[in-house]
Amino acid sequence: MPEIDRETLLHVAQLARLELREEELERLGNQLNDILAAVSKVSELDLTDVPPTSHPLDVVNVWDEDEPHACLTVEEALANAPEREGNFFKVPPGGSE
Amino acid sequence: MIDTLRLTAYEAAKLLREKQITGAELWEAYRRAIDERDGELHCFLHVCDDPGGDGLPLAVKDVIGTKGIPTTAGSKILEGYIPVYDATVVQRAKENHGLRVLGKTNTDEFAMGSSTENSAYGPTRNPWDPTRVPGGSGGGSAAAVSAGLAPWALGSDTGGSIKQPSALCGNVGLRPTYGTVSRYGAVAFASSLDQIGPVAKTVTDCAFLYSVIAGRDRNDSTTVELPEQVRIPDRVDLKGVRIGVPTEFTEHEAIQPGVRDRIHEAIEHARALGAEIGECSLPLSLEYGLPCYYLIAPAEASSNLARYDGVRFGHRTPHGGDRLEMYTRTRDEGFGDEPKRRILVGTYALSAGYYDAYYGQAQKVRTMLIREHAAAFERFDVLLTPTSPTTAFELGSKTADPIAMYLNDLLTIPSCMAGLPGLNVPAGLADGMPVGLQLIGPQFSENRLFEVGYALEQAIGFDYVPTRYRT
Numbered sequence: 001m002p003e004i005d006r007e008t009l010l011h012v013a014q015l016a017r018l019e020l021r022e023e024e025l026e027r028l029g030n031q032l033n034d035i036l037a038a039v040s041k042v043s044e045l046d047l048t049d050v051p052p053t054s055h056p057l058d059v060v061n062v063w064d065e066d067e068p069h070a071c072l073t074v075e076e077a078l079a080n081a082p083e084r085e086g087n088f089f090k091v092p093p094g095g096s097e
Numbered sequence: 098m099i100d101t102l103r104l105t106a107y108e109a110a111k112l113l114r115e116k117q118i119t120g121a122e123l124w125e126a127y128r129r130a131i132d133e134r135d136g137e138l139h140c141f142l143h144v145c146d147d148p149g150g151d152g153l154p155l156a157v158k159d160v161i162g163t164k165g166i167p168t169t170a171g172s173k174i175l176e177g178y179i180p181v182y183d184a185t186v187v188q189r190a191k192e193n194h195g196l197r198v199l200g201k202t203n204t205d206e207f208a209m210g211s212s213t214e215n216s217a218y219g220p221t222r223n224p225w226d227p228t229r230v231p232g233g234s235g236g237g238s239a240a241a242v243s244a245g246l247a248p249w250a251l252g253s254d255t256g257g258s259i260k261q262p263s264a265l266c267g268n269v270g271l272r273p274t275y276g277t278v279s280r281y282g283a284v285a286f287a288s289s290l291d292q293i294g295p296v297a298k299t300v301t302d303c304a305f306l307y308s309v310i311a312g313r314d315r316n317d318s319t320t321v322e323l324p325e326q327v328r329i330p331d332r333v334d335l336k337g338v339r340i341g342v343p344t345e346f347t348e349h350e351a352i353q354p355g356v357r358d359r360i361h362e363a364i365e366h367a368r369a370l371g372a373e374i375g376e377c378s379l380p381l382s383l384e385y386g387l388p389c390y391y392l393i394a395p396a397e398a399s400s401n402l403a404r405y406d407g408v409r410f411g412h413r414t415p416h417g418g419d420r421l422e423m424y425t426r427t428r429d430e431g432f433g434d435e436p437k438r439r440i441l442v443g444t445y446a447l448s449a450g451y452y453d454a455y456y457g458q459a460q461k462v463r464t465m466l467i468r469e470h471a472a473a474f475e476r477f478d479v480l481l482t483p484t485s486p487t488t489a490f491e492l493g494s495k496t497a498d499p500i501a502m503y504l505n506d507l508l509t510i511p512s513c514m515a516g517l518p519g520l521n522v523p524a525g526l527a528d529g530m531p532v533g534l535q536l537i538g539p540q541f542s543e544n545r546l547f548e549v550g551y552a553l554e555q556a557i558g559f560d561y562v563p564t565r566y567r568t
Contacts, residue, residue, distance in 0.1 A: 004445065016399060016444040017406065018437060019425035028438060031499055035442055038500055039388040042458045045381075045465070052460030053467060055289050055319075056275045056516025057540070062318040076181040080410035089408050094420045 004032050099126035102245035102562045106153055106302040109248050113151050120151035120197075127154050127199055131246050138222045140231075140241035143167050144200040152195030156247035158238045159201040160208050161293065162282040163187055170284040171204040171216040171234075174405045174412045174431025184282025185317065186251060186293050186310040193309050199247050202237030206433045207402065208258050208286045210234050211505035214496050215435045222492070223266060225530055225563040229489040232262030232505075238296045239266040243563060249297040249306050253283060255290045256390050257484075257509030263296055263521040264484035264533025267561050269303040269550065270296045272509075274540045275516035276321045278307075279314035287397035288319075290390075290513055298561050300522065300551040304329050307543060328544045330551035336371035338549060340364075341477030344376050345383040346508055351486040355527025360483050363524045363534050366556040367481065367549075377473045377480070382511035385462050390510045391503060392446050392459035399443030402436060438499060467515045470537075479549050480537040482508055484521045488530035512537045520546040523559040531559075 004012070009029045013020050020028065074087050083090040099118060112118045124147045135141055142159050145166060157163060160170045162180035164187075169175040183191070190196035205215035213221040213236030221236040223229040224244035231240040238250035239262035252259040254272035263270025271294045278293045285291060295306035308327035313320045347360055368374050407413035407427035414426035432440070446455035473480060486507055495502045512519050517537055524534040534553070536546045560567075 008445075009441070012441055012445045012448065014425075015448060016440045017403070017421075017424045017428055018432075018440065019422070019429040020437075021429065024429075024437070028434070028441065031438060032441055032445075034500055035391065035438065036445070038503075039391045039442075039446075039455070039459075041388040042385060042392065042462050043454060045385065045458075045462065047458065047461040047465065050461040050464050052457060053463040054460060056467070056514075057319065057321065059276070059319070059321065064315060072181060079181050080178055082407055082411075082413035091408055092418065092420045092423050 101130045106248040140237045141200040150195045152197050154199035155196040156202050156241045156250035158252045160284040171206040173217045185279035185314045205234035208234040209435045223489045232265035234258040236262045252296045253293050256513050257506040259294045260509045260521045261485050265489040267523045267531030270521045272519045274518040277311045279317040279320050281316035285401040287394040300554050304547040324541050330547040334371050335552050338372045339477045340372045341377040341480045343379040346482035353487045356483050356532050359524040359532040386511035389459045389462040395439035395443035396446050396456050399440045470515045474539045482535045484533035484535040520550050522550045
């Protein structure tokens with residue numbers, strides 16, 4: 001199994017939008033490798049012809065009539081906003097990605 | 098004098114109905130118990146004022162949204178968050194029976210853990226021995242019920258977070274069949290596994306609370322109509338019930354001898370009550386259940402926890418930066434170690450190049466676990482196992498080793514992966530600490546689990562009041 005090196009860890013953290021501090025990189029990196037080594041056990045089984053399960057119930061789809069019903073007001077939706085301007089959530093300007 | 102340690106929800110409802118006590122007196126009794134004992138135990142993250150009325154008080158795990166009442170999921174990233182609507186289960190509890198939310202109970206952060214030590218607000222302690230953990234993630238709900246701080250409680254269970262703390266605190270706890278209880282308004286962890294369920298002192302109370310919250314909800318499209326009404330159990334024999342004992346689950350080396358002894362006694366009780374006992378085998382479940390879970394649950398968590406970005410609710414970093422920096426700093430500051438570990442594992446398992454080997458393979462293992470359980474239920478109505486391999490362990494003894502902590506869920510996880518209901522029933526004490534037995538049935542077999550649980554409960558005669566509180 002591939003070891004997660006520092007570069008991979010930084011990449012995964014960036015995908016997950018986590019800014020890890022230096023001491024976290026070391027500690028979480030080690031733990032991550034231990035965890036992945038343990039869960040890699042699933043690869044021991046040959047399951048080529050087995051279908052995957054994404055949902056435990058045998059339900060297909062749920063349809064509902066297209067009728068309006070009660071929903072949150074604008075004030076309710078914005079009630080927990082860290083910052084707002086008028087009827088909008090306010091965020092800092094975008095950085096380079 | 099209302100003895101909240103002893104009083105069941107059923108008895109409390111009777112006292113209210115017969116006007117022997119008022120709703121206000123009952124509320125006050127629980128508030129006094131909280132004042133007296135919760136300083137030591139720390140079951141509650143928030144205690145409410147009496148909203149009035151004659152309904153029973155209800156403790157609610159803090160991953161379940163409550164309108165106007167802070168809901169943190171045990172995380173700093175939701176500090177100060179006050180939901181603007183009730184979760185469906187809370188709405189039903191209020192509307193159907195006038196139940197009053199007594200407070201919000203402690204949980205491992207985002208329900209990720211097996212000891213409640215991952216709560217950002219500090220651990221909960223086990224009422225039977227405060228040097229030990231109450232289990233997790235729903236340790237607050239379980240300990241509160243056990244210590245008489247609430248007549249009953251709601252919990253949530255992804256891989257054992259209702260069943261395992263119920264075992265460690267001596268409660269009856271049900272993880273319902275996936276899809277029977279609405280998750281609308283609950284903080285999502287792993288959506289194909291999360292279920293809300295009841296925690297109570299007795300099987301009767303547990304069945305009743307389940308009947309209050311279960312059923313299809315238009316706001317949660319994964320819910321279904323119950324195939325039959327919930328029945329409050331009253332049968333005291335088990336004639337004709339076929340109970341399977343998966344040998345790997347009862348004889349595994351990780352199982353503490355005292356736990357094994359109580360389970361063997363419970364099996365003998367079942368036999369004496371007329372049940373047909375047989376051995377069965379679930380080898381894949383025991384060997385591959387845990388790794389399968391610790392891929393699928395983190396993968397789903399990494400997606401669900403993407404919503405905590407400092408934009409719409411919850412914590413936002415005060416340390417400025419552009420938008421991307423705001424996201425990454427907010428998340429670094431707001432999440433504790435366990436959510437970070439699971440987000441990283443999940444993101445990695447879903448990332449290009451690794452998806453098939455990890456997440457895809459785990460989904461196939463999940464199919465095998467479903468098949469293995471289905472085969473067992475061709476021969477048996479119910480499976481009986483220990484719930485947790487050990488009784489409650491000391492605080493701090495497993496926090497440094499995530500994998501040792503994960504092993505607590507060895508026996509609860511496989512049936513969760515298969516979407517099956519599971520009921521924890523106290524089986525007695527080992528070295529003074531509660532032991533729980535786990536009853537697993539096919540999907541929608543809750544009534545059968547209550548029946549078997551009730552009969553065993555009567556036969557075992559477990560005293561649910563923690564020894565150090567007995568007078």
